[in-house]
Amino acid sequence: MTTTRRPNLLTYAALLLAALMLVAVTPGIAKAQQSPDEYLREQNEWVWKQINADKAWETTKGKGATIAVLDNGLGLHTYFEGKDILEPEHFRGGDPGTVGNGHGGSVAAAALQIAPEATIMPLVTNAPEDLPEELKTYGESAVTEAIYYAVDNGANVINMSFGPPVDTTQEKVQEALQYAVDRGVVTVIAAGNDPNVKADPIMATDGVIVVSGSNPQGTIWKDSWRGEEVTLAAPGDTQTIVESAFDNSDKNNLIDPEPSNDYRESPGTSLSAPTVAGVLALMFSADADLDGNNAIERLIKTASGNGEWNPELGYGIVDAEAAVNADNISPVDSNPLGYPLGQAGLSLENDASDISESGTDESNQTSSSTDESSMIRIWLVAVAATLLAATVVAFLILRRKKA
Incomplete structure (x- = not known):
């Protein structure tokens, strides 16, 4: 005659612990199976x-x-x-x-x-x-x-x-x-x-x-x-x-x-x-x-x-x-x-002059002043260059006469 052994308390406890562990890790598994x-x-x-x-x-x-x-x-x-x-x-x-x-x-x-x-x-x-x-x-x-x-x-x-x-x-x-x-x-x-x-x-x-x-x-x-x-x-x-x-x-x-x-x-x-x-x-x-x-x-x-x-x-x-x-x-x-x-x-950039009316005036005045200064510098350089050229020519003429 076959004897059927009934699970003891230790077996029941082991099964319960396994079930609890499965429940505990399920959320983690679900997260791991999902894409971020x-x-x-x-x-x-x-x-x-x-x-x-x-x-x-x-x-x-x-x-x-x-x-x-x-x-x-x-x-x-x-x-x-x-x-x-x-x-x-x-x-x-x-x-x-x-x-x-x-x-x-x-x-x-x-x-x-x-x-x-x-x-x-x-x-x-x-x-x-x-x-x-x-x-x-x-x-x-x-x-x-x-x-x-x-x-x-x-x-x-x-x-x-x-x-x-x-x-x-x-x-x-x-x-x-x-x-x-x-x-x-x-x-x-x-x-x-x-x-x-x-x-x-x-x-x-x-x-x-x-x-x-x-x-x-x-x-x-x-x-x-x-x-x-x-x-x-x-x-x-x-x-x-x-x-x-x-x-x-x-x-x-x-x-x-x-x-x-x-x-x-x-x-x-x-x-x-x-x-x-x-x-x-x-x-x-x-x-x-x-x-x-x-x-x-x-x-x-x-x-x-x-x-x-x-x-x-x-x-x-x-x-x-x-x-x-x-x-x-x-x-x-x-x-x-x-x-x-x-x-x-x-x-x-195209609207920079519209920042303020006073700013525009100041900018124009500064620009005008800068232009005048540039013209004066150009005129002085031209005069100086002319004088220098005249001096060189005069020097060469006098040198030829002496020769």
Whole structure:
């Protein structure tokens, strides 16, 4: 007769432990089986759904449009593999290999989450906090040079998700922003993560888009700045971001690590701004004839506020699908948000004389004075040359007579 042995308590415990381990590792396995794009899109579903990005993707995913990301570098992450990312350009002091702590990578990924086929232009302007003081030259010169570079090298959009440069006087940055506006490049700036503190005095500059943060409920994120500077809103509440791989151990050189596949949860208007930058990339990709002024007009007219403005969300939360496919927005000839230096064209060479009437008069007077001085110098040289020639001729005649 066959005897059937019943499992003892130890066997039951082993089976239970195996089941618990399987449950515990399943999320990790699922993550590993997904591509970085799929994983990030799944985690941040509320972000792209709130702005109707999925509907805009039926028209375009941003191919051909370029977003300049002024920040502290991208770092390495599997999410960036296969993306159209240009070689970084460095505009601050210190060793070019010195990089940041992943903030720039999170910003770039937020833009690519909305416009996955757009080109990212990484412009390193910000110094990481753990650098020696002598290498912290992030400031006005780095930001202004990066803006000019972005405009001159084909950027459609400039994104700045950071606080004010420590040495900024605002004037030089405004001149650079005017340069961008006059050439049809749209600048997007993060509003800041404290309702009581303005993140950047440059927010007060006319002509740029300042973005506050929204939450999943479609209202203002609790920690977002709100105020008269706000233009539009985009998701800023907690979402999954990439954790780029850096090694700053020697404070000077980037030790090339393996690309990270890490993510973490984080809120911030640093993510809101590139979300709008991504929408702009979709718009420029879909319409090759679209200029900066009309891109801004479309964003404003198609946002959730229906043309009404308030200090929390500005003209409302951006709507990617409506902005990309807008066909009933009347075209404009000027920037709906104004101009950094007060009027259009002040950075264009042909309009340099229009900066101010007094400036023009002074310029003409200086030019006239310079012309007169030049004529006097030419006359004196001519007289001197004539006298010299006469002297030589006279000398030769006298010499022949003596001979």
